[in-house]
Amino acid sequence: QDIKLNLQNRQTAVDKANYGPANPNEPNEDYWKAKANEFQGDVATAKKMLCGNCAAFNQTSKLLNCIKQGIGEDANEVAIGGDLGYCEIFDFKCAAKRTCDAWIVGGPITDKKKEAEQALSSLSHQELKMLIAGMMGGIELGKYDGIDFTPPxxxxxxxxxxxxxxxxxxxxxxxxxxxxxxxxxxxxxxxxxxxxxxxxxxxxxxxxxxxxxxxxxxxxxxxxxxxxxxxxxxxxxxxxxxxxxxxxxxERFSEQQEIKEFVKDEDAVLNPCGMKDDGTFDDDNTCSAGYGRPKKVGGYTPKRPGGKIVKKQAPIPQPPAPIPTPKPASIKKGAPPPPLKPGEKYTESQKERLRIQNKMSNDGKVIVNLPNDVGIAKRIESQYDNLTSKGYSIPPPQTIGVESFSGKYKGAYAVARTYRDIKGDVGEQKIFYNTKYDNNSKQGLLESVDQNVKDKWFSTSDTFSHEYGHILHHNNLSYSEARSYKRQKFGSGRIGQQRLAIAGQVSEYAKTNPMEFVAEVFSGHINGKKYDNSIMEMYKFYKGPKLK
Known part of the structure; x- marks a missing residue:
């Protein structure tokens, strides 16, 4: 009934959630096109998402009587003609034919629809404000505690x-x-x-x-x-x-942007049985009949001490946190085969690995040191050839190497590292492969990656183009954009869920965050996949690198 407060709250809804249109009886084509874009749908659908069917639109008899008392003369005609109700999010009387970005399916609240009313009444006033802020991607809970946001x-x-x-x-x-x-x-x-x-x-x-x-x-x-x-x-x-x-x-923790790939909790995918570095297993391992074997009906028959029968596939991989950038001294550069002793000759595998390294060095423009396992080296070469045949140049990266990942991240297979400081300066860009799997192509590594593609966890098994896509994408982003994409992911509420669903059409891993979505689309494109308009529009929205 406080007219001044009602107008103030209405203006807040206009400013923060695009409450409108001003005259619902006009065509308002520009407004509805913008709303359709916001809701990531078509205009016809957007025009159906109105205050009148929003779960925050209160038309109970108690609220309507309150509105009529505030209006005064001819209150019934005004309330009925305007089809008014009360917005429980922004705290003002609003018209059923309008809408805003905070629209929630399931309304209105009426005397006969207590479920929706109870759902909202269970939230505090502050929680309702947080709800709209979260849906609009503007909430960062606890992150900035102690900073005063009140204007001086x-x-x-x-x-x-x-x-x-x-x-x-x-x-x-x-x-x-x-x-x-x-x-x-x-x-x-x-x-x-x-x-x-x-x-x-x-x-x-x-x-x-x-x-x-x-x-x-x-x-x-x-x-x-x-x-x-x-x-x-x-x-x-x-x-x-x-x-x-x-x-x-x-910036408290890092000014680095790092992407770590293809691993769940440490070794869940690439070392699902928990094999230790010396080749032995702990007593509680669940699949010690073999390293990285595919799923088998009825489980496995243990052939090593401590083994158990397992009936479920290895856990689905989940994205880990970034790993710290190593000091330059830890980077292995250009490792040729070891010097020969008198009478010795290079093995065919050593010759093949050296050939691939020399080829990928691009006349010395790139430092290349591939895994010792020639099977893995050949796969990297094949992926490199596929990428460059599509018109993409190397460098970047300036380094393609191997490194021993330590600590909780030791199970990673591949990682792209690229650096951009807050001033926008870009440092050397690198792709690394874990030395832990130097000799594991025959022990399930490549098969594990391929199986994850069949399971639609990854869009392709092309790790090289995926990491290359990260590097190109990062070059398109500012420091703050890169941090925002990784921390805020696809946003909250309905829009966030819609974007997550679009990412899921590419792969499960693409749902991790916008950075992984872009890399998965890029890798899929390099390997001949075609994506619909919704995927490509979101790819452009997140500033994915130009596709050839």
Whole structure:
């Protein structure tokens, strides 16, 4: 019944969730096209996703009576004609024919539909706010605890002054967009901003600082109004400070972007039986009849001490955390076969490995040191040939090598490493293979990867093009974009679920995060797979490398 508060909350819904359209009886084609794009569907479907069937739209008799009391005269006609209800997310009366980005299937809440009402009433007011923030991909729980997102007094004063000046100007001299006006009102009211809003605020100031040199600045023209509407110099200083604090949290652990591939918990896929480095097994191993054997009906018959019959396939692999970049001293470079003793000759395998290394070095432009196992080396060569035949150049990477992965990550097969610091500088880019599997092509390594392709866990068994795709993708991203894609994944709520479903059409591993989705699509494309428009549009959205 508080008209002022209702209008303020309505404006919040407009600013944060695109509540609209202004006149539902008009065609509003641009609005519905934008909404269809937001919902990742077609216009006809978007037009059906309205406040009137949203699970947060309250039309119980108690709420409708409250709305009528607030309207006053002719309340029944207004409430019925406008098909009004109460938004439980943004706390204002809204019209059934409008919609917003926070739409939730399952409404409205009525006296006869207590299930939906109870579902919402079980959430606190703050939890409801978190729900909409999560659906819109703007929530980062706990990450920035202790950082003050409340605008300072100087920014509030500047915003208030900007609106006052704008009010006195003739129409031709009024500055500020609707978003800028809404931002000024938020500042004046002391609204606590979200991390994303602070970043947008700083970005606005960064872009428009040049406006201070404009001819109408001293006359409090449009540029002056816009600048101060966002908080002026005090707001800019505050936004820079808060962004620095957030970036410090982001960088606390590492300034590196690393991608680690093809492993569950340490050795779950590549060493499913838990074989130790000396070739023995612990007493609790579950499949010691052989290393990396495929599934067999009825289980295995143990042939080593401590074995058990197993009836289930090895665990499905899950993506691990990134592994630290090694110190340069740990990188093995250009290892030729060992020197021959008098009378000795290189084996055919040694000759073949050396031939492949020399070929892939591209006249010395790339440092190449392949696994000792010639079977693995030949597969890498085949994948290298396939990639370059499609018109992709090497380098990058500048190094293709082997390394012993230690600690909890020792079970990884391949890894792409690429470095970009916060200034945007890119360092050397590398692809490594784990020395642990140097001699394991006959013990199930390659078969394990191939089986995971059949199980649709990976899009292809082409690890080289997958890692190469990571490198090209990373070159398209800023430091903050790369971190965001890995940490926020596909976002939350309905949109996040839709994107996850699209990624799942490529492979299960593509659902890990946007970085893996792009690498899986790239690898699939290199190996002749065709993807529909929804996959390719999302690939472009996440800045996947150009396909040839």
């Amino acid at each position: 007094e100087g920014a509030r004063i500047a915003a208030k002054r900007a609106l006052a000046v704008r009010e006195q100007k003739p129409a031709s001299q009024k500055g500020m967009t609707p978003v800028g006006i809404a931002r000024a009102r938020d500042l004046i009211n002391g609204v606590k901003f979200s991390p994303d809003t602070i970043r947008r605020m700083k970005a606005f100031f960064d872009r428009h600082e040049v406006d201070k040199k404009g001819s109408t600045w001293n006359e409090q023209g449009k540029g002056w109004q816009a600048w101060n509407g966002w908080g002026g110099d005090a707001g800019y200083a505050w936004a820079r400070k808060v962004v620095r604090q957030m970036e410090a949290r982001d």
